[in-house]
Every structure is written in C-alpha cells, then in structure tokens.
Amino acid sequence: MSTGLYDKQTECALVLLTAIAGESILLLGPPGIGKSLIARRAKAVFKNAKSFEYLMSRFSTPDEIFGPVSIRKMKDEDKYERSIDGYMPTADVVFLDEIWKAGPAIQNSLLTAINEKIYRNGEKDIHLPMKVLIGASNELPDSDAGLEALWDRFIVRMVCEGISRRDDFENMILDDQVNTNLSIKRSVSEKEYHQWQSEIIKVNVPQNILDSINSIREALKAVTIQHTDEDGETEDESCFVYVSDRRWKKIIRLLRTSALMQGRNTVVHSDLLLLKYCLWQEIEHIEPVNKIIIRSIFTESTLALLNLKKEINDYLRNLKENQAYSKILKQEPDDKKKIYDRFYYHVLDHGIGNTYIAIADFANVPLKTSVRHGLGEHGIIYEGKNGDKRYFIRLYDPINRSSSFPEGWRLTNLMRDNDGIYLDGVKYKIETISDNEEQAAPFSKLQPPKDYYHEIEEICAQIKYIQDGLASNLFYNPEDKKHISDFVEKLNKEIAITRVSISKTLSDDI
Secondary structure, three states, rough: OOOOOOHHHHHHHHHHHHHHHHOEEEOOOOOOHHHHHHHHHHHHHHHOOOEEEEOOOOOHHHHHOOOOEEEHHHHHOOOOOOOOOHHHOOEEEEEEHHHHOOOHHHHHHHHHHHHEEEEEEEEEEOOOOEEEEEEEHHHHHOOOOHHHHHHHHHHEEEEOOOOHHHHHHHHHHHHOOOOOOOOOOOOOOHHHHHHHOOOOOOOOOOOHHHHHHHHHHHHHEEEEEEEEOOOEEEEEEEEEEOOOEEEEEEHHHHHHHHHHHOOOOOOOHHHHHHHOOOOOOOHHHHHHHHHHHHHHHHHHHHHHHHHHHHHHHHHHHHHHHHHHHHHHHHHOOOOOOOOEOOOEEEEOOOOOOEEEEEHHHHOOOOHHHHHHOOEEEEEEEEEEEOOOEEEEEEEEEEEEHOOOOOOOOEEEEEEEEEEEEEEOEEEEEEEEEOOOOOOOOOOOOOOOOOHHHHHHHHHHHHHHHHHHHHHHHOOOOOOHHHHHHHHHHHHHEEEEEEEHHHHHHHHHOO
C-alpha cells in the first residue's frame, strides 16, 4: 500500500488498520503531503471496492455527498429518496477532505453513518458497505462550531507532516512515476473481510492490559502540559483530557484488530502504542499523553523494579538493625532484662504499664551513684505512632531541641541503677525474664530472601522483550523509537543504581 509513497508507512498502516476494524480516521496536516493519495491507495487494498472522494466547502450540499433526490421516485411514487449510486452510501472507502467545512445537514447524516453504518434514505435504512471513512483537514475543528460529536467519531487521529528524511525527500522529487493508482497482488476479498470481523471480537484482552488502560484513563484526569510565556519561562498546567465511554469501547476493538493483523489472538502491551493516535483532544495533549502511554507499557517492569528496590532496602534495614542489636547487647550484657522488639526494655508500673526504654539509651543513662546533685540526664516521654498506646522513654539533647515539643511529649530527668530507671527521681523497675524463660538470642548473619542478581536480570529481560515487541509492531515509527529509548534509558539508570545496591547488600557481613 505504501509502495512509491515516501515516509508514509505509518499513515498507510493506520488507514489499513482502521479499515479492517471498520472505524474512521482523521488525517490532520497541511495541503500537499499525500493525504488524498493515501486514501486512494486504501481502495486498492479491497477487491472490487468502490470509493467516494469529495472536497468539502461551506457551500456543499447533501446532494453532493449522498446523491441527488430522485425525480422519478418523487414523481411516480411520491417518495423522497436519493439516487445513491456512485455516492457515499455505496462506497467501501470514503475520503472527505476539509471535513469540518461540512454544513449541519451533512454532519448529522455523517454521525449515524460513521457510528452505526446506516444511512436513512427516505423511508429506508440502508446498511452502508463503508469499511473506512477517512477525513482530512489542515486544522482542528473550532471549539464553538458544534463539531464535538463528529470529532469524537474519528477514533484514530494522526498529525501528518512532510517528508522528514533527506534521502526519502530526494527520491520523491526525482521519482517520475504516477502513484495515484496501485495494483495490489494480495487484495482483501469481501469474504475475508467479514471473516476477520468475526475473528476480531474473539481476540483476548487480558487483565494486565485492562489494568494498563485503567491506569491511563486515570492519568488522563490530570495531564501536565508545559506552557512557555513571552519571557521564555515555562510553567506547568494540569488539564483533564476527556475520552468518552463509546470511544474507549471502539479503542478496544482497534487494539484487537491490531493483534489480529499481527498474527496474535491476544492483545499485548505493544498494541497500546496505538492509543497515542486515539486519546488526544488538542495538539498540546499529544506529547504528554504519549508519555503516559509509554509509561503504562512498561508498568509491569517499572513496578517489578520498584518492588525489588524496596525489598533490597528492607533487607539492608534489617542488616542495620541486626548490627545495632548486636552492638546493644555488647553495651548492655545483662541477659536477665527482658527484651521487647529487639531494642527495648519494659519499664514496669509506669503510667498504664505500657512504657518502654531503648536498650542503648538505658545503657547510656548515668548511674545514680555517679550523678552529682541528683540531676541525672535529660530525657523525653512520648506516645508511639502505631495506635497501641505504647509510650517510649528516650535520651534527649536540649541543645538541639526545637522551640516547642510535639503535642503529648514531655521532659523528664533520667538516672538508673542496675535493675531500674529513675524518672524525675522515682524508680521504676525493668522487667526481667523468669527462670524458665529464654531470652531472645542475637540474630545470626542474615541471608537475602532471594537471588537479587537473578531478579534484576529478569527485569532486564522483560524490558528487552517489550522493546523487541514494540520494534516489530506495524505501527512503530522513528518518533516512537526515540520516546521509548528515552524512557528505557531512565529505567536502565535505575537498574544500574539497583545493581550497586545489590553489590553493597551482598558484601555486607554481620
């Protein structure tokens, strides 16, 4: 289909996809870049297909699109019907250029024709053979022109540009072949087309794809757009990108068609690339929406990496706690005091009986016999954050304290002896273990719960698998390659940092 067309492979692929899905596509771009030529090529794809092409203007009438009123029918049968042969209602491929210039009468008929594939001709509802309607324009519809419904009917919206690569440009201007007509050896028959329609609805959409779509849908509620003012300063603005429920349903059909066209019976993440052509409403939405889509494609890998980093951090924290626990036991070798949560002694008979002091702090509280004038050491008592009504005693440096304490905190004076702690001169004993009770033993060297190196290699393999799937996708283009490469580069940096964390983790020894 793209033979002899330069730098238009993606446009051709999208038109073909939209036609097989039975949907509509808008090509947005300046004149002279091949929009009408692509539409004519679409006709050649389907065996014995009829096409209809028209350049709209504000003076266009329904007669020019749907056919003139039949004088014979009106005269002989007193019926208001159009002679539709050769017009849009009998065409397989329809191309309407400058579509926003159509008047209300044409627009209203197009809404039903695009969505239900039905045209009301007099008293009859005609089921249209139309496989695809290709609209074209060099501008978006005006926001106050009442074209929102027609705009929403175009499931695929592609911004078309001139030839970007130098070699393609030179080949095009030197090519003396006429590329209007094309003979395709392998065209699609009506039987095949209708068979594909029944196969499309059988393509599986797995839960992970639905999860990604839901995350995209949620992200569209707050899309960040950058604006540059006259002074060159950039500022972020958050906006809501509306996508109708009807549109989402048709997008699923498009994804299923994409999978079927590429020999799969299941939608995969690479198919989500198509959403960049389906979700934007304004030109400024395109780039931020594309970033959301790419992020969703790699969601599983990103989450796996985040979870691995959390597991490594948790393991490192346990290592540090283990080190601290061992150090505490060396500082306070009394094996009779009962240890709670590895780091605390229980202070008996204080408050509601649920007060604890850190073992390290207890070891550093001065003995009563060594304190001059009974001043002791500064401390604080505060309630824990877990909602279990536990209170904690800690040493406190008044020099570094803030101007005010959090609510519920209070100062106290600390001293101790071998079996208790003095709070403002009042002694409270530390709970000890009974004769038949065993003290919690220090932890031996911790072992990683899993092979972190293997986990990180699995994530790398998953990312490469997704990249390879994207690169082989029919709708993957150089622009996608750049955006995806940029995103994967950020992921790889995080992976490199995680590798360092893994090396550090496995080199720690307790």
